[in-house]
Amino acid sequence: MERVQKMTTQKFSIGFFQKDANDQKDAFYFPFLKQLLNNDIDIFPKPVCFGNRKEQKKHKKTSTDGVEGIPTISKTCACLSSFVFQCNKRQTRPQAALIEGKIGRIVIKKGKRTEISVSSDLWEFHSCIIFVDKKKTTVLMQNPWRERTARTRSVVHIADLRPHLFHKVAKKFRSYDIFYKAGAQVGSSDCRVQLLRFAKAFGQTNINTLLTNPLAFGWKLLSRGAKP
Numbered sequence: 001m002e003r004v005q006k007m008t009t010q011k012f013s014i015g016f017f018q019k020d021a022n023d024q025k026d027a028f029y030f031p032f033l034k035q036l037l038n039n040d041i042d043i044f045p046k047p048v049c050f051g052n053r054k055e056q057k058k059h060k061k062t063s064t065d066g067v068e069g070i071p072t073i074s075k076t077c078a079c080l081s082s083f084v085f086q087c088n089k090r091q092t093r094p095q096a097a098l099i100e101g102k103i104g105r106i107v108i109k110k111g112k113r114t115e116i117s118v119s120s121d122l123w124e125f126h127s128c129i130i131f132v133d134k135k136k137t138t139v140l141m142q143n144p145w146r147e148r149t150a151r152t153r154s155v156v157h158i159a160d161l162r163p164h165l166f167h168k169v170a171k172k173f174r175s176y177d178i179f180y181k182a183g184a185q186v187g188s189s190d191c192r193v194q195l196l197r198f199a200k201a202f203g204q205t206n207i208n209t210l211l212t213n214p215l216a217f218g219w220k221l222l223s224r225g226a227k228p
Helices: 002-008 026-037 053-057 080-088 164-171 191-202 207-212
Strands: 048-050 095-102 107-110 113-116 125-133 138-145 177-185 220-223
Touching: 026 095, 026 191, 048 053, 048 080, 048 164, 080 095, 080 164, 095 164, 125 164, 125 191, 138 164, 138 191, 138 207, 177 191
Parallel strands: 048 095, 138 177
Antiparallel strands: 095 125, 107 113, 125 138, 177 220
16 A cells, blocks of 8 residues: 555656556556646546446446455446535535446447447446536536547537436536537547546646636537526
């Protein structure tokens, strides 16, 4: 534990997380993500992977988890309700969370044939990031996927959001103004690294100015919240 704590204080680079499976090491990843965002933001301490408690319980032990000494994702990841509860508390800072939703088995057309993205007995997870500002009742949702691809198609409304957990998050904040920004990822599994690149650019922007007018920074309005 002491060694991990020391390493989290080291200065990492995005290149470090491109190697092997370093991007999956949350003890290193989350402090570096916070550093890159470079604004007065609270980051939820765990990836949000489950839509509800029932779904979380299903992952107490899976074929890829349960290895001795390694906790299952039901312990290392959080439920959506936990993040929503945190956002609904009296907050002075925007709340951010890493959303990691199941995308299932995507059928991709390649000429006259089709391919399934992963084998039939596995689920693939995809990482996105969300910022919730209670004071300005604004939500910013960033997905590393490029728009108009087999996975995302065109995102115009909340109903178009993928993966499904990302869509469920947005529905929890329907009374807020919800903005969306796509990335450049196509077909690879480096979404967490893509988010670090996004965070670096995000950290160079004054968040108060951004939240005042997201459209000026290239964010797309998906839903205008119901104001009192």
